[in-house]
Amino acid sequence: xxxxxxxxxxxxxSSSTAKERLRLVLMTDHLELAPxxxxxxxxxxxxxxxxxxxxxxxxxxxxxxxxxKALAMLANIPILSVNRANGQPAPSVAVAAxxxxxxxxxxxxPAAADAPxxxxxxxxxxxxxxxxxxxxxxxTAPA
Amino acid sequence: MNARRIVVTSGKGGVGKxxxxxxxxxxxxxxxxxxxxxxxxxxxxxxxxxxxLEKRIVFDLVEVAEGRCQLRQALIxxxxxxxxxxxxxxxxxxxxxxxxxxxxxxxDRAAEQSDYVLIDCPAGIETGFRxxxxxxxxxxxxxxxxxxxxxxADRVVGKLADRGxxxxxxxxxxxxxxxxxxxxxxxxxxxxILAIELLGIVPDSDxxxxxxxxxxxVVLDETSRVRVxxxxxxxxxxxxxxxxxRFDGQGFFGRLFDAMKVG
Numbered sequence: 001x002x003x004x005x006x007x008x009x010x011x012x013x014s015s016s017t018a019k020e021r022l023r024l025v026l027m028t029d030h031l032e033l034a035p036x037x038x039x040x041x042x043x044x045x046x047x048x049x050x051x052x053x054x055x056x057x058x059x060x061x062x063x064x065x066x067x068x069k070a071l072a073m074l075a076n077i078p079i080l081s082v083n084r085a086n087g088q089p090a091p092s093v094a095v096a097a098x099x100x101x102x103x104x105x106x107x108x109x110p111a112a113a114d115a116p117x118x119x120x121x122x123x124x125x126x127x128x129x130x131x132x133x134x135x136x137x138x139x140t141a142p143a
Numbered sequence: 144m145n146a147r148r149i150v151v152t153s154g155k156g157g158v159g160k161x162x163x164x165x166x167x168x169x170x171x172x173x174x175x176x177x178x179x180x181x182x183x184x185x186x187x188x189x190x191x192x193x194x195x196l197e198k199r200i201v202f203d204l205v206e207v208a209e210g211r212c213q214l215r216q217a218l219i220x221x222x223x224x225x226x227x228x229x230x231x232x233x234x235x236x237x238x239x240x241x242x243x244x245x246x247x248x249x250x251d252r253a254a255e256q257s258d259y260v261l262i263d264c265p266a267g268i269e270t271g272f273r274x275x276x277x278x279x280x281x282x283x284x285x286x287x288x289x290x291x292x293x294x295x296a297d298r299v300v301g302k303l304a305d306r307g308x309x310x311x312x313x314x315x316x317x318x319x320x321x322x323x324x325x326x327x328x329x330x331x332x333x334x335x336i337l338a339i340e341l342l343g344i345v346p347d348s349d350x351x352x353x354x355x356x357x358x359x360x361v362v363l364d365e366t367s368r369v370r371v372x373x374x375x376x377x378x379x380x381x382x383x384x385x386x387x388x389r390f391d392g393q394g395f396f397g398r399l400f401d402a403m404k405v406g
Contacts, residue, residue, distance in 0.1 A: 013321075013324055013325030013326035013327075014325075014326055015322070015325050015326055015327055015328050015329070015332065016325065018289075018290050018328050019328060019332050019336070021290060022290050022293055022294065022328075022336055023336065025290075025294060026294065026297050026336065029294070029297065029298070030301075033301065
């Protein structure tokens with residue numbers, strides 16, 4: 001009878017867990033399979049941030065990790081100095097800039113939005129790398 | 144040379160590539176198509192066994208590649224279907240016994256004398272996979288609705304996309320009761336995750352185990368429910384638009400029906 005009621009009211013079985021786990025693991029798989037995309041994204045990130053501050057290009061570290069139900073991109077970008085002269089953003093910068101200044105130069109950007117975005121194929125990702133890579137990364141506030 | 148050259152692949156082993164290849168081949172032959180099935184799983188050949196042709200092997204794929212016999216000498220004609228033959232894999236050799244070029248050349252020759260060449264790809268993504276895919280112009284990806292199978296299928300889909308091969312998906316061994324109770328990924332889930340076009344949905348079935356035991360393709364059994372499914376898949380391959388038989392009717396009434404049946 002419990003079985004009957006469970007089924008009647010559509011209890012959620014393990015399939016939703018399977019789907020969620022797969023979504024995350026495939027996103028990680030695709031990232032690992034696209035090292036050149038990560039490199040391109042790093043380059044673009046640095047180019048944008050360098051408009052405001054001088055950063056240590058050799059010590060930039062971009063990693064991905066699972067945080068709850070989303071994959072997060074963690075970028076650790078050491079700042080060498082702040083260049084006041086270049087404090088104005090160029091109009092052409094294609095950054096969805098968040099207003100919050102990052103405390104250090106550590107930016108955390110959820111790579112997956114709340115809505116479970118369909119997992120894109122590697123190829124498509126590569127093509128979009130430039131625009132996707134920088135979107136949603138809080139920039140360091142100009143001093 | 145006009146033959147369709149299709150590789151049946153999955154990444155993961157044991158999801159039903161060989162059974163799918165055998166039954167699609169038989170279903171195509173039943174429609175009068177000239178079909179050659181190539182077992183690319185060198186060292187672990189099974190297509191012959193699934194089709195009940197294991198006692199008739201004289202030469203194999205590697206011997207053809209090495210020029211030790213003609214393709215026609217190695218092809219085994221299936222007596223139940225006039226226009227179906229298989230090229231068995233070598234059992235005592237390894238995957239690197241042939242090159243991509245040799246394999247493609249054999250597929251080309253097979254394509255000259257048939258309408259369809261179906262290649263049964265080995266599991267994995269190494270040499271055997273590369274050979275099998277090199278010879279094909281298109282691919283059928285087989286997966287079961289399980290996480291490991293889907294993850295491996297995703298890897299294969301990426302590799303096929305890199306090579307520019309058009310591909311379609313067969314979801315194999317679907318258990319409708321489990322999908323309805325939410326305990327198995329649905330076909331929609333699988334399609335959403337893999338993001339490739341659906342070619343067929345094959346339910347988990349005792350008939351497949353039974354017919355494989357006997358070495359008879361299930362499509363021979365006129366009363367079989369699964370036969371109808373393979374026939375539909377083949378019609379879709381031929382370009383017909385055939386509605387899918389859904390085995391995972393969701394919604395309140397679907398669940399009510401299922402609950403009454405089970406509970």
